[in-house]
Amino acid sequence: MSSNQKIKFTVLYLVAIVAGVIAGTNIFDAIAF
Amino acid sequence: MSRGRSSLSVTIWHIVLLISFGGIVAALTILFRAMRSVMAIGGTCASGGPYQIAVSCPDGVPVLLNGAIWGGVILLFVALVATSRTGAPNIIWLLWPALFISLGYNFIDFGMNPPDGSGTESGWISCGVVFLIMGGGPLLFMIPLIRDGRKNRKRGAELAERALTATTRLRNAMTPPNVNVTAVPFRPETPRVAPQGPPPTIVADLERLAALHHAGALSASEYDAAKRMLLTGALS
Numbered sequence: 001m002s003s004n005q006k007i008k009f010t011v012l013y014l015v016a017i018v019a020g021v022i023a024g025t026n027i028f029d030a031i032a033f
Numbered sequence: 034m035s036r037g038r039s040s041l042s043v044t045i046w047h048i049v050l051l052i053s054f055g056g057i058v059a060a061l062t063i064l065f066r067a068m069r070s071v072m073a074i075g076g077t078c079a080s081g082g083p084y085q086i087a088v089s090c091p092d093g094v095p096v097l098l099n100g101a102i103w104g105g106v107i108l109l110f111v112a113l114v115a116t117s118r119t120g121a122p123n124i125i126w127l128l129w130p131a132l133f134i135s136l137g138y139n140f141i142d143f144g145m146n147p148p149d150g151s152g153t154e155s156g157w158i159s160c161g162v163v164f165l166i167m168g169g170g171p172l173l174f175m176i177p178l179i180r181d182g183r184k185n186r187k188r189g190a191e192l193a194e195r196a197l198t199a200t201t202r203l204r205n206a207m208t209p210p211n212v213n214v215t216a217v218p219f220r221p222e223t224p225r226v227a228p229q230g231p232p233p234t235i236v237a238d239l240e241r242l243a244a245l246h247h248a249g250a251l252s253a254s255e256y257d258a259a260k261r262m263l264l265t266g267a268l269s
Contacts, residue, residue, distance in 0.1 A: 001122070009121045016051050020058025027059065028066040031093040 043119065050115035051109045057128060060105030072143040076157070126175070130168040131175045137164030162174045238263055 040263040070091045071078055078090035116123050140161030143175065156253065246256035 001120070005120070006122075010121075011048065012051055012106050012121070013054065013124060014053035017058050020055040022061025024059035025053065025066065026189070028063050028097060031097055032070060032091055 046115050046118040050112060050119055050121060054113055054125075055113035056108040057105050057112060060101040060108065061128065061131055061135065063097050063101040064132070065107075065139065067094050067101065068136055068139050069143075071137060072157075073148050075148060076143075126171070130172040133164045133168030135168075138162045140164055158258055212236060235263060 045158040052066075074088055074091070078088045078094075079086045080095050087176060109128070112125055113123075116125060138161070140157045142161075144154045144157030144161055147157070241258060242259050242263065244253070245251045246253070251259065
């Protein structure tokens with residue numbers, strides 16, 4: 001795996017993690033409270 | 034056309050991986066928050082059914098818990114497929130430690146500070162310890178394996194490079210030199226004879242000059258000048 005691909009997938013996973021945490025928090029706040 | 038379609042397909046699978054992995058993280062976040070909301074009211078709750086409920090669950094939490102669990106499982110399979118299609122490094126296994134360590138943290142946190150304010154809750158703390166072991170154990174177990182895997186991959190790449198080099202050398206040694214006969218036009222050899230001494234006519238002229246000089250017809254200076262002119266004209 002080239003360094004470009006490593007950077008690409010690292011960014012992809014980081015974006016997914018940050019977006020997932022934000023989305024999960026907002027969904028919980030919208031439905032549970 | 035097919036190359037463009039293939040590139041589009043890979044791009045779509047990248048988007049699928051982004052959405053599915055993000056969805057799993059969202060499911061874990063919802064589980065984490067839902068567990069805390071239940072523990073904040075004593076750790077047990079119920080909703081629906083024909084029975085009298087002592088502690089009702091917070092609004093929306095049962096739906097969120099079911100949705101997060103089943104949605105997370107479905108998205109897990111989608112993310113696994115997307116990982117293989119895109120060639121992305123597989124970090125899906127990290128979701129196991131993430132799940133158990135985050136929920137174990139909830140147990141420890143509420144065990145140390147229970148909602149009823151009664152000191153510590155040893156039952157929750159022990160649950161937290163078990164969860165932390167379940168989450169952290171595979172993490173500690175996997176790190177040396179990943180390190181060894183990287184070493185093995187590096188070693189394998191070196192061996193493959195050496196094997197490729199040796200194969201190339203062997204092939205070059207066994208292949209006869211490629212002589213393209215048709216590319217070389219046939220040219221008959223023409224004998225080249227280097228001129229040895231002056232041409233015969235000059236020799237005769239020099240002999241005649243010398244005879245005249247010996248006969249006294251030419252002085253020494255006239256003979257030298259004539260000989261120089263003859264040699265210079267013959268060699269130029």
